[in-house]
Amino acid sequence: MAKAFASQGDMSEKQISFTEVGDGLWAFTAEGDPNSGVIIGDDSVMIVEAQATPRLAHKVIENVREVTDKPITHLVLTHYHAVRVLGASAFGASQIIMSEKARAMVAERGQEDWDSEFQRFPRLFEGHESIPGLTWPTTTFHGRMSVYLGKRRVDIMQMGRAHTAGDIVIYVPDQNVMFTGDIVEYKSACYCGDGHFHDWPGTLEAIRRWDLDAIAPGRGDALVGREMVNEALDLTGDFVRSTYAPVARVALRGGSLKEAWDAVRAECDPKFADYAIYEHCLPFNVARAYDEALDIDTPRIWTAERDRKMWEDLQG
Template sequence: MANFASTADLEEKKITFEEIAENVYAYTAEGDPNSGVIVGDDGVLVMDAQATPIQAQKLIDCIRGVTDKPIKYVVLSHYHAVRVMGASAYGAEAIIASQLTYDNVVERGQQDFDSEVGRFPRLFDQVETVPGLTWPTITFEKKMSLWMGKREVQLLHLGRSHTKGDIVAWIPDCKVCFAGDMVEYGATPYTGDAYLSDWPTTLDNLMALGAEKMIPGRGEALKTADEVKAGVGGTRDFLSDLFETVKKCVADGKDLTATYKETMDIMRPKYGQWVIFDHCMPFDVTRAYQEASGQEHPQIWTADRDREMWLALERDQSAA
């Protein structure tokens, strides 16, 4: 049986933990899922929890290198297992997410966990340490402000994008934004649970904040306004190229297999060097094909559906 492209990625990544504004830190690891940290007057906020308690401990060790203050808040930019299943390690007072993200846990949390463990074995090392699904304990609709001492952190749902419930964390006083997987930098956007028609408008709303620094979902921290513009622009270009290609294929009456081949031929020269390109594209094209065919909401990915889709598309491509 063919394996997902990501299962061959077994090399540990170099972790970078850097202060990008006063008491604001970016935790990145060569294309693995990023996290962010804000050290306040009386506690710490962590943005995105990592895949398991073992993975979370690496971030906790970095935090303990700069402060001994308690970790008060874990904020989930959205619900994908690779970002949230480490939440139990922090002992936080609250786990915060949008109400739409909470709804995603109810609707597809267990299926998402089961499928992602199969996709990313390295990140889910010692998965047995995960005590169960991560449930937000505080939710909000559009906007919530947290005060880390005198510093305001705004949690904002700017529209549907990578999932229906994605939020960003915006720090107005230093113009830093934790964007989650709404933005990637040098890494392939995963659109398997996305709303491709809405995502560009959501990026417009993001840019309207005026961020001068940004932590994307994957890739290096963006440390200037020009780098932020490049990161958002690169994400936008990928989404446009993907969706416009797939929409044309659907309009021409092509089936999913033919659409996948044509989309890969068009996308690989420009984006093929991006992290997890080969892993994401079968999921991306499948979701784009469904949305272009009139299916508004993403179909739930299960471990069985993952394998069936991957085998069908990859077998057809290898036989071509």
């Protein structure tokens, strides 16, 4: 019998940090667990990313209430993954914003993704009984939109495919700060199981051209200062390229998924083995890279059954 996924054994509590990344802008981070962001406007608050359950969302709310008593009116979800969106009900926001593509992915694969992630991440789904169902946006857009929190303008944009096909970023121009979701990580492995390896580096460079003063990434520490911002962009790009290239070489010569797994381990373990959730992500990253190398553009839907079958194949 195949051993369990690394994420199934990750039951240790993570240390939460709440870091100011600009005036009225905060990053909620937790040692490689999914981050959330906070944007405080004149009269109200926007949250970026909802966490996996209402229980985890309340940890974000507790930190928000330490810095403001303004009502939470807007919730922006950078993509459709269950660990990012299923805590939405806790915030009571009147507006829930996603890209049109992300909403389509909820419709196409939202339940399957929930079932898959539920079996992979038992700790993140503690208190799952309080999830009322799939999270659906009230507002969608294509390309770009702006929200005004009083006089504070927040730009919500699609910069390109990366972590998923529906990724968005949230930019606060008065502070030159961006919330990137899982397009950018800091010393945490990228989950590429629904990603687009060919597009991801270009999307990172599109973000770099904004010459940002700070980034709240999808996972890992808040990135304050341009040196740290550029380091994170470099590390994320290196992770994506280092994962894809060895898999592509194996796939294009007709090698097996297990051979691709071994090739990635040889390339990536020396550089990234100490990254948060590295072992959690690796099997899914290899499987998606293998598919993309064979010209499967749309990531195949992960289901609990597919997860187990892939893991058994990799274990031989």
